[in-house]
Amino acid sequence: EMLEENSSNLLSNEIKPRKNSNKKSRSSLYPEPKPVCYIGSGNNSHLIENILKSIGYENNENKIDDFKFKWVQSSSNVNWNIFKDGEQMINHIQGEDYFTNKLQLYQSLQTYETNYLSLTKRPQSYLTLNQFIPQTFKLDEIHDRHLLFNLHKPGDTWICKPSGLNQGKGIYIVKDINQLKEKFNQEDLFEKPKTFSIKQIKTIVQRYIMNPLLVHGKKFDIRCYMLISSVKPLIVLYHHGYIRLSMFDFDNDDENLLTHLTNQFVQKKDPKYNDMKEETAWTMEQLNDYVNEYILPRTNIQIDWIKNILPKIICRIMLNVIESIRMRLKERIGCFGLYGCDFMIDENMKVWLIEINVNPSLSTNTNTLLQVIPAVVQEAILISIECFEKIHHNHEIFPLKSLNGFVCIYNDLERKSSFPSIKQKSHHYSNFDQSQEEKVLINEKKVSILKCDSFQRSRTNNDLLKTSKYFNEKLIHLNLKKLNHQTKRRSKSVGVTTKSSSKTKSIQIKTNEFN
Structure with a gap:
């Protein structure tokens, strides 16, 4: 398995002996115990075990709840009531169902677009739901x-x-x-x-999608990865992943699901799979070369479209997803997640988001999968541990020493706008700025969100305290002055109730407070 032998031990706490001392150091007499990890079975769990062992962890199958690092296939295997924030790590996030469940992903995007973005004029950089979801x-x-x-x-x-x-x-x-x-x-x-x-x-x-872009007559999709390495602060990274292809030539009238579905689990069911499995997975480099040779001459796309343009489109769609669910994720230090994002391209070079998967397949039964997956998983784990340790010790998170194939697309620490724009000339998708259009939008729409009907529409649930936090976050991310308040009740007028010492007073929000 493709694992780096010289991975740095990010959790090493070894005590060095003092200089000019003839006595043995305490660490040599009482060596620090290795951090314990618990790894659930299934989905190539040996890969996870080998990665963690290479950076100094010790696997203990008996310590289901007493661990430093836990990797399991489902969040149902996590006892959130005894999870120790800031002391333990787990490869799941409370609230991830809002984007990994097919129905909830659609509802999250739909709700975000209908409730929040209806309050303001959408910038050109924003993709509406029907532009990337069938x-x-x-x-x-x-x-x-x-x-x-x-x-x-x-x-x-x-x-x-x-x-x-x-x-x-x-x-x-x-x-x-x-x-x-x-x-x-x-x-x-x-x-x-x-x-x-x-x-x-x-x-x-x-x-x-009846007009998919085909590779040698076969349907394919893109399995890329979204890593949420930290929830507090929210840090999201992207990896380009690989290509999954059907074994059979595409035909809309073919009733065989193997023609229409490209994942390995389905393809393996065919008796011919062992003979054809190497044809079911490609690297992004292979797809880029194919598009340059066969697709470019009959379209108006630029050369290396797969390499240079496609990642920007995918990252823009991922940002839409993150914007729609970020306030539903439980902020617990130590939670992270590696998710498989599936995209398709049609004949018009339009990119469609198909779904986002929790517990993506880590199978390495083809040369391409063996080349891509272990490297992706190892880097995801190293980045997440690095973020966790830096947060735990109150260190600056960036730059990330473990960063290699991933690129950061969302960073709460540097976030400037609710609609971040990817700099066209930058090779790193983590660099955002505000366009002039966004600045004008913010200035024009500052007060809109303060209207009573807007406040009512922006509510996430009936808990007024959570509503207050949700409302306050909207103001912060529109670059407005933060309001420190506790909502006690809603009235028909535009007013907010706050506590000051032992007295409670009502203040009227005025337009000039935000100028």
């Missing part, structure tokens, strides 16, 4: 079902996805909308479905 309907909602059934036209193709499953489980293609209606009628009549209930397991239906 048309989506929620089957568990009657209104959405009726819209879908009425919208469907002959020739339309839809793909149904259970929201909480992965590895292609439960996915099916729908060409005849009556098939979907029959499923609902069966369940209404209390007939037991053959596989799972599309009412019990919430399902989304998306318009199928």
Whole structure:
């Protein structure tokens, strides 16, 4: 396995002997114990174990809750009640379901666009939902079902996805909308479905991308990675990943799911997989060369589009996701996550976000996967540990010594605007600035968010204290003067109640307070 032999031990606490001392050092008499890690089984757990051993950890399968570092496949294996913030590390984040669950990802993006961005004029840099998410309907909602059934036209193709499953489980293609209606009628009549209930397991239906860009006639998607190395402060990084290809030539009319789904879990089911597996995964360099040779001559894209332009588009989409869910993530020091983000490109070179996966596959059964995955996982772990240790010791987080293949796309410490713009001339996606358009937008819309109806729409739940925090964050990220207040009640007038010493007074927010 491709692991660096000389990885620095970021957690080394060895005590050096004093100079001019003939006595043995305390560390030689009582060596510091190795930090303990707990690694859950499955999904190439040996890779994680080898990485952690190389940087000085000791695996102890018995210490499920007493650990320094824990890596498990699901957050259901984490007892959050006894997790020690700032002392332990875990590869999951409370609130990650808001973007790793297919339905909740769509709802998070939809809510953010409808509730928050409706308050202000969207800058040109912002991508609307329909620009990167295929048309989506929620089957568990009657209104959405009726819209879908009425919208469907002959020739339309839809793909149904259970929201909480992965590895292609439960996915099916729908060409005849009556098939979907029959499923609902069966369940209404209390007939037991053959596989799972599309009412019990919430399902989304998306318009199928019928004109995908093909590689030698085969459908492919891009598996890139999003690393949230820290939640407090929020730090997000991107890795370009690799390409996943179908084993079979693409045909919209082919009912074989292997033609339409590209993940390894599905492809492995075919008897020909062992003979063709090397053709199911490419590096980004291979895709870049292919596009330059075969796609570039018949399109108006620039040379090395995959290398230079595609990452910027993907990062812009990732930032949309982060903006939509960042306030729903529980801020606990020591939580991090490595997520697999799947994107597709159509014939018009338009980029679509398909889904974001928790616990992405770490299988290394092809040469490309062996080249990419161990390096990605090792760097993700090293970066996360480095961030954790620097936060723990109150050190500056940046620059990151472990940074190699990842690039930082979101950094709360340097965040200037709710709509960060990637500098076109920069090779590092972590550099953001405010465009002139954004500055004008902020000046024009400062007061809009203070209106009572805006305040009401921006509420996340019925907890007024959380609403106050949510409201305050919106002001901060519009570069406004921070309001230190506790909301006691809402009134029809634009007022905020605050405590000052033992007295409680009401202040009227005026426009000039923010000039």
